[in-house]
Amino acid sequence: MENNKPFFWPEGILIGLLALGGVFSVGVMMLLRPNTSEAQIRPNISVNNVSGNTGTQQRIEKFKGAMLTIWQQQAQIKGFSYPVPSRFQGTIIKEAKFTQPEKVIALTFDDGPWPQTTKQVLDILKSNNIKGTFFVVGQNLKNYPELGKEIVAQGHVIANHTWHHWYHFFNQQAAAFEIDRTTDLIYQVTGVKTTLFRPPGGMMHNGLVGYAKAQKYTVVMWSADSTDYKLPAVPKLINNVIKDSRPGGIVLMHDGGGNRSRTVQALPEIISNLRKQGYRFVTVPELLEIEDKEIQLLVKKK
Secondary structure (H helix, E strand, O other), X not given: OHHHOOOOOOHHHHHHHHHHHHHHHXXXXXXXXXXXXXXXXXXXXXXXXXXXXXXXXXXXXXXXXXXHHHHHHHHHHHHHOOOOOHHHOOOEEOOOOOOOOOOEEEEEEEEEOOOOHHHHHHHXXXXXXXXXXXXXXXXXXXXXXXXXXXXXXXXXEEEEOOOOOOOOOOOHHHHHHHHHHHHHHHHHHHOOOOXXXXXXXXXXXXXXXXXXXXXXXXXXXXXXXXXXXXOOOHHHHHHHHHHHOOOOEEEEEEOOOOOOHHHHHHHHHHHHHXXXXXXXXXXXXXXXXXXXXXXXXXXXXX
């Protein structure tokens, strides 16, 4: 029984726990100071002066490495990674354009977070080691914040799909509300400051895109439409994606906004088919980074 255990622990275990506690404290400090460079952090977590046997040293080194990994992940979550190249800020993109086609493609999912479906999509992507780009609706993120956190925690990109997902015309004030409020909530929930925007229904002239471009958002459209919002049969849904997929492409699917069970059924086959064709899956920011690097190389050669 628990009450029969001695109050005092062996001295060696106590010393080891104290050492690990010190490292953990430094790790917490690292997370609270995300702007500190890794070079600045490393001296603070040095364990060279910690006494103990080899096993304890190894455990501490392993723990230190884990804390560094957590810090790096947090830095990425806070928006320090995957920046959108400046040439794409305030522009509209439908796909990346390569002079020498590289077989990369981006899977994107709209209208979430959504109960059950978003988690199912995340599980499929995780099992296939793929990162996607999720364009979330603000009011859905408000209702299901834990799903939004899970999107980011698994390394996916989260982006703006307005607050209400309405299709009517927006004056500047209304457009600002729809976009800015969603961006603010994404940051509050996940720590991500997104600069990616997708207009509901792909509507280009109802005030939303104009406002987004003026605020330097990258307006992300698509080159392959699954039309899963029309609830086609699963084979049709799969074919819709495959027939229009090409290097640098952006695939439109939905994890929310209605019954997306057919999307969930189709997704593994879509992934398998594209992989057999030699495709590699990337996020939208990664896709733009690849195009930007190619452009820079072309400029240098001139």
